Amino acid sequence: MISKDRYLSSHKWDLMLKALPYKLPTTVVGHSVLNQPINAHRFGNGAKKVLLWSQMHGNESTTTRALLDLFNHLNTSKGEKLLTCITMMIIPQLNPDGAKAYTRVNANDVDLNRDALDLSQPESRALKEVFDAFQPNFCFNLHGQRSIFAAGKMGKSASLSFLAPAADAQNNLSPARIQAMQLIAHIHKNLQKDIPDQIGRYDDTFNPNCFGDRFTSLGVPTLLYEAGHNGLDYERHFTKKMILDALVLGLNAIENGEFLNCSMAEYDQIPENKKDYVDIIIKNVDIRTETGFFKKQELAVYYQEVKKGESVVFKPVCHSFSKKIDLLAHRVLNAEKILKLSEVEFNEGRTIDIF
Template sequence: MEHSLEISLHQNFKEAQLAGRYLPIEVLESLVINLPSVFEVRELGKSVEGRNIYTVKVGSGKTKILVWSQMHGNESTTTKAVFDFFNFLANAEEAKEILDHTTFLVIPYLNPDGIKAYTRENANVIDLNRDARDLSQPESILFKQVYEGFQPEYAFNLHDQRTIYGTKNYNKTSSLSFLAPAYNSDREINKNREEAMQIIALMNQKLSKYIPEQIGRYDDGFNLNCVGDTLQSLNIPTILFEAGHFPEDYDREETRKLIFMALYHSVKGIMGETQYNFSIEDYYLIPEIEKSFVDVVLRNLAIGNKIVDVAVLYQEKLVGNRIEFLPFIEKIETNISLFGHREIDFTHKKIENAVADFKVGNLLNSVKTETEIFSLKLTNY
């Protein structure tokens, strides 16, 4: 019963104007400036190319949570979930209790230029998540102004991760990953980092019933120029949320739902202080993520006089207002150990493609046999 109630909770508040992988910046801005009056919307400043960056404040509680999304412009899943969460806070019956307890300050998107171009970096080709100390970019300076002014008790750093990640020892895709970032190079655990770990352990318990063995723990290598590491070093319990791949969900609508539920359970846990029921050990029981997947594996291809496997990774290309996933050959080997989100076995099938088609780095839209054409390209995302 609890499962169905949580799923319907998201369906009731899913923002209908947002879907797929590419979110037009014009649509996002319209949604922000037209939020209901319960939200305090403020123009924070401008991006490199002069686009508006906003903060959205809601709630009157003593517990202050800072949330930001899409500091990487091509990582849109969590932004969809943020607007779903806005709808929940504005309309759900239980939201009043949350807002009486909590004050949220949200940057729905930090990198509008990257969103427009569908690039990880900003318009100056700088990764904003490697600029926390250098502060070379206007977006990074604005972000620092926000956390210094707001003085949050918790910080939620929302991202997407690539399809290549799986959960170690389980051979399953990592649909969600979390991290309590390190605050120093020795990756020691202090009170603030421990609390972030406890909240993650809580989310893992709540969400594992939907995606067993598909929640991973992100690498905690220390880099003070990363925003999460900087905030953790300032004694703010900080959590990295990574929206990953769910089977046959390249538009990441299933993962969107999971991020919404992660936000919901983390906030409810903080409000009820139930994160303290979990330990550091519970956090470390979450499996590490590892690079164990590619998008497609073509097994047992007869190419020339060899039988090989071919690993394919999609490159995302913005075409108009949609994303095309272009299949490029990543690796050609005998018995590739990586898993494919899609696997096709060509045992005893005669391949009609030219041998020259099968080279690392080549675009491979399809594989032809005597009887079938296997298309590898994805569209309409």
């Protein structure tokens, strides 16, 4: 299986922006390790300021693609009205080198979202400098998550996940954290009709090296948005639409203050993200390994994402097998009904023989 859309280099992104029928206000706010420009776009002139950044992990492109739809939204009459109340600063690709290489890390092999205190990397420094100069009232930290997450123990696939990060090691409910929780609760409530029980919440252990925790501790409500997985939509077109809806819901709520009606209890009720999914479970497989021959097993398979040219290839890799796999899958196959096992392409990363 292959996806063209999931691969989003800065070159490809630039072409997408150039194809827009309007020009984006653009400034260069820094340069990557490999000297690619880091661009930011500023919109509106409202009193409430919102800073958004995406693709600080280069292989998480879905939220960046949703930003293109957000730009289009901002160009409508509804968007224009929003921008009279809100000023936005958007950095679509904080890690252009990682975007090009399709890696989480930057060109120095550093996870930028563990560099919020050290600021050892030019990309991290660019984000902190924009934060200091812009002085946002809210931040949206945009990411993409693997297809392994369930919204709650053995729940539905987490199509979106959120976190209102902790502000300190004691998990105190600081004013900034409370506002982030209320805003997430508002978004969660309003998306239930589209993705019922498919929104998860991340664990809130404090990590000041993460930008969300760092900015929350500096007093700015910061929301982690994670584009997740839905069904067999590996291109993540559906998730992109849900991210756009979640962004517009968040921005509108900041504008009209509606989220302040939500309670922290509503945030706490969002089910926690659990690693309960694999991509495929194949039933009734006979398996031979170095240690023996196992009949009628259930085999769990996950996809490893590998850049190939201008695309992402999903390589099936064996996760585990047993008589009864205690996991959920986006696709369940029965080996007895598969005419060719090559359908699931077990050529790469194979550690066992399947019959």
